[in-house]
Amino acid sequence: MSLKPPLMELPIKVANSGFYKGFTTDVTVTAKLLVGGLIIWAVGFPESAGTVLSGINNFILASFNIWYVYVMAFFVFVCLFLAVLPASGRLRLGHPEDRPEFSNFSWFSMMFGAGIGIGMLTFATAEPMYHFGSNPSTIMGLTEGSSAGNVREAYIWSFTHWGLAAWAAYAIVGLSLAYFSYRRDLPLTIRSALVPIFGSKLSGPLGHTVDVVAVVATVLGVSQTLGFGVEQFVAGLSRIGFGDWLYTATADGGSKVSVAAIIVALLIIMGASTLSALSGVGKGIKWLSNINMGSAFSFSPSS
């Protein structure tokens, strides 16, 4: 039996000087080209972008629905299995003497706060309402939409979508990154999680590809969240009384958020967040200061 210690080093080449100093040029430039291309395509050729993207989207929804359902089930299974199994459940994400940096309360509240707030403000109302109107049970004719008998069905689907599966997807990424970073000193970045499969090859193009895929997914996933947030922000401004210009009429007699409203909302949001990100320069990364605030809130000793 040839048991060797696992790979403990995964060098990722970064530029030593120039515009990309400190960055992996291959990853950064590729990601910028992909995202930049998407923006130019969507802004310059909205019709062709819309048609092509929704064509691919329909294909994915029809052909990869099984994949998505099973892969999410797999994440839930892996996380619960590793937690329940005595041998793995007591493994530490770190070395034996490492102890958590944060009190349980501030740790839980940071977990929950990590990007899910927009979901709570929009979907905590909207989703049970939608499912209350229609869900698989009403489609099959088992319950009647918008009736008292449909409330439990509405909650089964709301909880399915925002329950274990959602958090298991986040947790599997966090678990593997923490495991390889804190036990094996690998860099805390996406490609490190695949070292047991691909080994040191991840220092090269394969690893770059993994990171690019993660960056593109992040941009689009966060855009989705921001998109819902912008719409709710505009709806709120309209309720507060900022005027009629926030909405424009559509051809079918409805209304939609106006272009001016989207631009103003995005200028406010992205202006504030870019300033906040820039102010992090020299003070350590923003999420770290957020973390300290999180622990300050719970009156616990912070790191």
Added chain:
Amino acid sequence: MAVQYQHGLSFFILAFFLIFGSTFFGLQALFLGIWDYIISIPGNIFTVWSTTPMETFAANIPAAVQSLPAEDLSTIYGSATSPWGSLQAFTDGLPASAGALPPADIAATYAAATDSRLSGWQGAWTIFYWAWWIAFAPFVGVFLARISKGRTVREYVLGAIVIPALMCFVWFAIVGGTAIDLELNGDANGAITGAGQADQLFAMLAVILQPTLAWLMSIIVVILLLTYLVTSADSAVLIINTINAGGDEGPKARPHILFWGAALALVVGGLIIAGGLGAIQTAMVIGALPFSLVMALMGISVLKAIWKDGKREKAGVPATSAQVADAAAAAE
């Protein structure tokens, strides 16, 4: 600073609905919902509905419907497979040639497309969410890893999966339950159902509160929302730069922060203007697919690593960087 206010404000809003909302209805929805959800998991977790092709549909409908003209049949197929319709709407929208069909035949025709409607529903809801969570996972995952050093795997799973899921359930049951209750008991009179998804929380506040208080509460919600948007966007920019820097939190070059801030704004703005939220949704579902493969490999990879580390431990082979250092020190 922002996080502190966020916790306070979001707790305030939840407490508001606990006190002034439909508390009993919400708590009932919470407990029954958790019970129903847990029971539904074994059945739901692997359920995939697929569309019924036109030929299968045509073979399964009553003979009287099969004999209708081909173009009418294709109209009927189109409307029977729409997940957002109802039997009533389907019946009302039938082509003229189908006017004389007996209700039983119409119902049987509609039933022949049930799987297609279920599949359409699942694509728009469940699969959309699964793609969204996957696309969001590198962002949240890096953050979770960052704050979880020193936790055991069991603690981590409890803290990162079970507790946040329960918190979501509380929000959905208390806040959403109030909305459903107001519609069921007639107080809202369709005001919440009729509002767009982005406006429903505000619509509900307008039903519960007198106008001035509803206005004040709406301002509080907008402020909270703004802080969430700003912290999500700036953390996203910093995590993107961390991944681009090979995991190093060090480089904080201004041009790159500005680039990704502008890129996020342009992706959101460009896609919403081009095709509404639907356009972001399509791009996101596409962008999530390759990362879902990476995540599946991550699952396999962590299982493999934990299994092999167990064997290493038994054989006395170093499995962590600390053990390697100890072994090296002992060898000297």
